[in-house]
Amino acid sequence: MTTDTAGAGELLTILRDGRSRTRADLVKLTGLARSTVGVRLDALLKQGWVVPEGEAVSSGGRPAVSYAFNPEARVVLAADLGALHARAAVTNLAAGILAERRTELAIAEGPETVLGWLADAFTELLEETGHTREEVSGVGVGLPGPVSHETGRPINPPIMPGWDDFDVAGWLGSRLGAPVLVDNDVNIMALGEHWSTIRDVEHMIFVKIGTGIGSGLITEHRLHRGAQGAAGDIGHVRVADADPDVMCPCGNTGCLEAIAGGNALAARLRVSGIEARNAGDVIAQVRAAEPAAISLVREAGRNVGDVLASLVSFFNPSVIVIGGELAEAGEHLLAGVRERVYSRSLPLATANLQIRVSRLGEQVGVIGAAAMVIDEALASDAIDRTLA
Ligand SMILES: [Zn+2]
Known part of the structure; x- marks a missing residue:
C-alpha cells in the first residue's frame, strides 16, 4: 500500500x-x-x-x-501579529480567508497573553466556520521581529519584551494539536503578495513601512531567508545623508527606520506642532491633506528609495511591492521611492522594474502565513506521508 x-x-x-x-x-x-x-x-x-x-x-x-x-480538503490557521495589533484567520488550502478576527493588542504584553488570545481566537474561528481541529493542516504565525524559522523562536526581538527564545511553535502546537510554522511578519507578507498576485514573478522585494521598516525577498519563487533568517532586514541600513544625531533604538545612528519609520515621522510632525503618535496618525494627516505630513512622507519615500536603489543593483528584482501602514499614503510615498530607485540604479536593472503598493492591504500577512503552511503541508512528500 x-x-x-x-x-x-x-x-x-x-x-x-x-x-x-x-x-x-x-x-x-x-x-x-x-x-x-x-x-x-x-x-x-x-x-x-x-x-x-x-x-x-x-x-x-x-x-x-x-x-x-480540492482547496476545501483541509483548513489552515493563520496569524499576523504586529507591534500593536493581532489578526487571526481560518483559510482554505488556497489561502482564501473563511473567517477572521482582528484586535488591538500590543506584542509587548508578552507571549502568553498574545498567544493565549490567538489560541482562543483560532478555537472560536474554527467553530464559527464549522470546522474541527482534525481538519487543520497546520498553523502559520508571523511575528514583528527576527525569528529562527527552523525552531520557531524569536531571536533578540527589539520590540518584543519577554519573547526572546520563547518556544512559540511548541506553545501553540501543544494547545492546537497541529504543526506550527513561525516567521517574521515581513517574510510572510512577501509570501502572501507573491502567492496571491504575482505567482509567476521570479524575483521580487516586499518592503514593509510601518512602525519599523523591513523587507522580504523572493528569489526563484522562494523566500530567501539567508543563513540565520535575517535576510532583508533593511531597517538598520544607514541612510547616506542622514542626520548623524538621529539615534535608533538599535544603538546606531542614521538607520533607515529611525529616519523614515512611522514613529520617526510622527515625532517630526510633533516638532511642527501637529498631534501624531504613530504611523496611523501620520496617514490620517496625509489623508487630511496636511502639507507637512505629505512632505515628510515624500521624503521618507526618497530615503527608502536610496536604500532600495542599492538592493535593485545588487538583486535585480522585477517587482518591488510596498506594504505596511505608510503604504496607505500611496502615490505620495511611491513618488519618492521611484525618484531615487530610477535615478540611482542602472537602466538595465530598472528597464522592466515595477514599483507598486500591495494589492492585499491589511490581509497580506495572514494570507502569507497561510501560504507558508500550505506550501509545506501540500509538498509531495508530506502528502505521501499522510496517505501512507
Ligand atoms: Zn537601527
Missing part, C-alpha cells in the same frame, strides 16, 4: 495549478502506467485532496471524468 501510493503527492502537485485533468491527461503528464495513476488518484480521492469534476469528452467520444485539487 505504502509503495503504491508513494508518489501520489506528485499528482497533487500537478493538479494544484488549478486545472482539472482526466486520468489519461495524468498518464500522459507523468509517463506512469495507467494502473499506477489509478491507485494514486484513488488514494487522493479517498482523503478528499482531489474531487471529480464535470466530464470531459475523451478521444473515444466517451465522457471521461476529470479531477481537480
